[in-house]
Amino acid sequence: MNLLPLFFALPLAGAFLIPILSKIWRGFSDLIANSITTILLFLSFYSLNLFEEGEVIIYKMGGWPPPLGITMVYDHLSALIVISIAIVVFAASIFSIRYLEHFTGRVKFYTLFMLITAGMMGVAITGDIFNLFVFVEIASISSYALVAFGIEKEELEAAFKYMVMGEIASLFLLFAIALLYGRASTLNMADLANTLSVAGRDQLFWFVAAILLFSFAIKSALFPFHSWLPDAHPSAPAPVSAILSGIFVKVLGVYALIRLSFNVFGLTPQNSPIFFHILIFLGLVSVFFGGIIASRQRDYKRLLAYSTIAQIGFIMVGIGIGNFWAIAGGLFHILAHAITKSLLFLTSGAVVYATGKRDLEELAGLGKTMGITAWSYRLATLSLSGLPPLVGFFPKLFIIIGACQAKLYWLAILLAILSVFTLAYLLKIIRKVYFTTKEVSTPETPFSMRLSMLFLVILMILFGFGFQGLLNSLIIPATKVLLNGTGYGRAILGG
Amino acid sequence: MFFFITTLILIIIGLYAIVTKTNLIRIIIGFAILEYAINFFFALVGFKKGALAPIITQVDGPKNFVDPIPQALVLTAIVIGLATTALMLSFAIKLYQKHKTFDITKIKELKG
Numbered sequence: 001m002n003l004l005p006l007f008f009a010l011p012l013a014g015a016f017l018i019p020i021l022s023k024i025w026r027g028f029s030d031l032i033a034n035s036i037t038t039i040l041l042f043l044s045f046y047s048l049n050l051f052e053e054g055e056v057i058i059y060k061m062g063g064w065p066p067p068l069g070i071t072m073v074y075d076h077l078s079a080l081i082v083i084s085i086a087i088v089v090f091a092a093s094i095f096s097i098r099y100l101e102h103f104t105g106r107v108k109f110y111t112l113f114m115l116i117t118a119g120m121m122g123v124a125i126t127g128d129i130f131n132l133f134v135f136v137e138i139a140s141i142s143s144y145a146l147v148a149f150g151i152e153k154e155e156l157e158a159a160f161k162y163m164v165m166g167e168i169a170s171l172f173l174l175f176a177i178a179l180l181y182g183r184a185s186t187l188n189m190a191d192l193a194n195t196l197s198v199a200g201r202d203q204l205f206w207f208v209a210a211i212l213l214f215s216f217a218i219k220s221a222l223f224p225f226h227s228w229l230p231d232a233h234p235s236a237p238a239p240v241s242a243i244l245s246g247i248f249v250k251v252l253g254v255y256a257l258i259r260l261s262f263n264v265f266g267l268t269p270q271n272s273p274i275f276f277h278i279l280i281f282l283g284l285v286s287v288f289f290g291g292i293i294a295s296r297q298r299d300y301k302r303l304l305a306y307s308t309i310a311q312i313g314f315i316m317v318g319i320g321i322g323n324f325w326a327i328a329g330g331l332f333h334i335l336a337h338a339i340t341k342s343l344l345f346l347t348s349g350a351v352v353y354a355t356g357k358r359d360l361e362e363l364a365g366l367g368k369t370m371g372i373t374a375w376s377y378r379l380a381t382l383s384l385s386g387l388p389p390l391v392g393f394f395p396k397l398f399i400i401i402g403a404c405q406a407k408l409y410w411l412a413i414l415l416a417i418l419s420v421f422t423l424a425y426l427l428k429i430i431r432k433v434y435f436t437t438k439e440v441s442t443p444e445t446p447f448s449m450r451l452s453m454l455f456l457v458i459l460m461i462l463f464g465f466g467f468q469g470l471l472n473s474l475i476i477p478a479t480k481v482l483l484n485g486t487g488y489g490r491a492i493l494g495g
Numbered sequence: 496m497f498f499f500i501t502t503l504i505l506i507i508i509g510l511y512a513i514v515t516k517t518n519l520i521r522i523i524i525g526f527a528i529l530e531y532a533i534n535f536f537f538a539l540v541g542f543k544k545g546a547l548a549p550i551i552t553q554v555d556g557p558k559n560f561v562d563p564i565p566q567a568l569v570l571t572a573i574v575i576g577l578a579t580t581a582l583m584l585s586f587a588i589k590l591y592q593k594h595k596t597f598d599i600t601k602i603k604e605l606k607g
Contacts, residue, residue: 130568137575144582153593157602160586164513167526167579171533174572175506178537181565 003047004059004072007082008122008135010036015114022107030097033110037086037093037117044086048079053477056491058127066127066493067191073127073492076477080331081124081255083474084338087459088246089117092239094452095346098445099239099353109149109237115142116243120251127492129177129264130187136173136219136252140166143248146240147232155235162232165225169218176211179204193264193489209267209275212260220253222316223286226309230293233308234301234358238349241301245308246342250334254315263481263488269322279320280411286313287418295425300348300358303429304341310422311337311384317415318399326402328479332471333395339463340384340392343456344426347377350445350453351433360429365438373445374434376453381430383460385423391464394471498539505532519587519597523580530576534569541565 014036021028051057051074059072074082093113100106119139126132144166148159181187183204184195196205214225221229233245261267261275269276290310297303311333318330348358350373357363367374383390386397396419403412444450463470481488509532512525541562549563587597594602 130571134571134575137579141575141578141582144586148586148589151589153602156586156590156593160519160583160590163579163583163586164522164526167583168510168513168529170579171526171529175533175536177568178533178540178565181537181568182540185562187564187568 002057002059003043003050004057004074004125005061006043007040007125008118010039011114011118011121015111015118018110018114019107026106029107029110033113034093034097036114037090040117040121041086041090044079044083047074047082048473054480054491058492067186067188070131071127071188071190071492072125073190074125075481075488075491076474077255077259077331077481078125080335080474080478081251082121084335085117085120085124085247085251087456088243088338088342091342091346091452091456092242094455095242095349095449096237096239097448099237099349099449102353103149103237105149109146112142112146112149113240115139116146116240116248120248123251123256127189128187129180129189129192129260132189132256133170133173133177136256137170139248139252140170143240143244147236147244149237149240150235158228158231158235162228165218165228169215172211172215176208176215179208179211183208189260189264190489190492193266193486194493196264197266197486197489205265209261209265212257213275213278216253216257216260217282218253220249220257220312220316221286221309222253222282222312223289223309224282226286226290229309230302230305233305233345234299238301238345238352241305241348242342242345245305245345246338249308249312250315250338254312254319254334258319258482262483262485264486266486268485276320276322279316281320283313283316283318283320284411284414286310286316287415288313291418291421291425295421295428297425298360300351300360300363300429300433301345303360303425304344304348307344307384307422307425308341310418311341314396314399314415314419317411318395318402321399321402321406321408321411323402323406324479324483325398325405327482328471328475329395329398329400329402331478331482332398332475335470335475336383336391336395336463339456339460340380343376343380343453343460344384346449346453346456347373347380350449353445353449354443360432363433364436367434367436370434370444372450372453376457377434378430379457379460381423381426383464384426386419389461389464391460391467393464394467499536502532502536502539505529505535508532517599519590519599522599523583523587526583527576527580530572530580534572534576537565537572538569 014032018029018032057074061070116139119135122135144159144163148155184192218225233241267275287310290306294303294306315330315333318326383392386393400412400415509525509529516522543561546559546561549560
């Protein structure tokens with residue numbers, strides 16, 4: 001049996017069932033959402049055993065053969081993204097159980113939560129470009145609603161701002177799809193790859209590539225288009241911030257961009273240097289400004305949101321350098337940053353749950369009373385700034401190795417310095433919130449919250465020590481999928 | 496060609512409204528214009544002059560059909576557009592209830 005449709009059908013079914021069944025018993029919303037995310041976590045790891053390196057699993061919707069019907073394609077790149085989504089969503093859903101005591105509308109929250117999961121999973125495994133648009137919209141619309149979930153002045157303003165930016169990106173994605181369809185008369189990404197590689201590159205090809213770059217640069221909050229992110233991500237409830245910052249921008253922005261540019265458009269650093277130089281430039285500027293603005297924030301979650309902009313920049317620099325190790329580092333950083341940043345946002349949720357405050361000047365002395373939260377934050381900080389045995393060290397090392405191999409020594413040195421700078425702004429929170437001695441009587445967070453934070457801490461350590469296994473089973477095959485270029489089309493259509 | 500230029504003009508009008516207007520409702524109208532323009536463009540992609548509607552009435556009938564796929568896709572896009580417009584309007588209503596104004600220059604809670 002083909003497991004592929006389950007990845008988005010399960011959360012969609014959950015989104016349908018939760019509002020109905022919770023009329024019978026309110027506990028069903030927690031139960032269904034958490035059991036679906038647990039199943040997704042097991043399914044995502046289990047599905048790795050189903051296929052070898054270089055193979056793909058194809059699911060034909062309705063039994064229509066590939067160029068005609070919608071296909072779902074599962075290769076190692078999709079597997080990497082699906083595993084990252086499943087980890088983050090699992091931790092966030094456990095965390096939500098107690099965190100939502102602050103909010104009314106638990107049922108609506110879980111419905112939107114399931115829809116955003118379904119949308120992201122769909123983006124990761126779809127093989128059809130219009131289907132990609134539909135899943136992007138499912139995920140985006142539920143994220144706008146989740147950002148506005150608190151229905152206060154700030155949340156609504158952030159959500160509206162986010163929606164304006166996000167919808168411009170989505171509509172331009174639709175425009176690019178229209179242009180591509182007019183050019184190639186096909187929507188299947190594999191067929192599109194074959195058609196485009198035969199047809200050659202004219203102005204229309206580059207026009208579409210530029211529109212797609214613009215659209216996904218907004219979705220992934222690269223520097224000139226980043227303005228929505230530091231408002232939207234902190235305004236959402238903490239588990240949703242963890243999803244949005246941890247994985248959402250990477251699936252809708254980075255993954256969609258690299259899948260289309262490498263596998264469908266067949267761009268490589270050799271045949272289109274300008275495109276990749278733009279990626280390096282945008283990434284580097286994001287790392288730089290994200291870091292500088294983050295160090296000046298005094299809001300716990302806003303600081304983390306700016307840090308996300310900087311870390312997405314690292315991923316983009318890795319992709320932009322474009323040789324084997326740099327891309328491997330960029331892809332590894334998608335997973336590493338997903339775990340680490342969602343952990344950081346969950347600690348912010350724990351602090352808000354316990355104290356009700358987010359301002360760094362008002363928070364103090366939580367290091368003693370909230371031991372698990374404080375240690376989770378410290379370990380995540382060390383991981384994100386690249387301390388060796390933790391998972392965050394390896395991606396940055398690979399990107400720097402890639403930069404050296406590409407003879408971009410200045411870039412390698414700059415990245416190493418900026419990586420240390422990450423530590424500087426994240427330490428600000430440790431210094432203000434956890435390290436100060438002040439008598440406070442905030443209790444430690446409830447068990448389920450600690451459980452979800454511990455789960456991410458354990459993964460961070462486990463993936464750090466077992467990085468060799470992770471590299472061989474997931475990251476290197478995923479990198480080969482990207483470097484295979486338009487061979488993606490031949491692998492799916494056969495011949 | 497005339498219709499393609501029309502859609503491009505509409506796209507520019509929509510973007511202009513989104514970027515320059517300060518009233519929430521006008522921004523949403525800008526989005527509606529942009530969205531309809533792109534849907535119109537998409538429908539035009541499948542258009543052929545003098546072709547028939549893509550309905551097969553007899554086995555060996557005329558084969559000069561317009562492409563039906565863009566029409567199906569535009570239907571999907573219109574439904575998605577309905578959802579986004581409805582959500583955006585509900586944000587505008589809630590913002591009006593909180594601030595008693597639609598003017599975005601007066602809605603400034605977030606900074607930094």
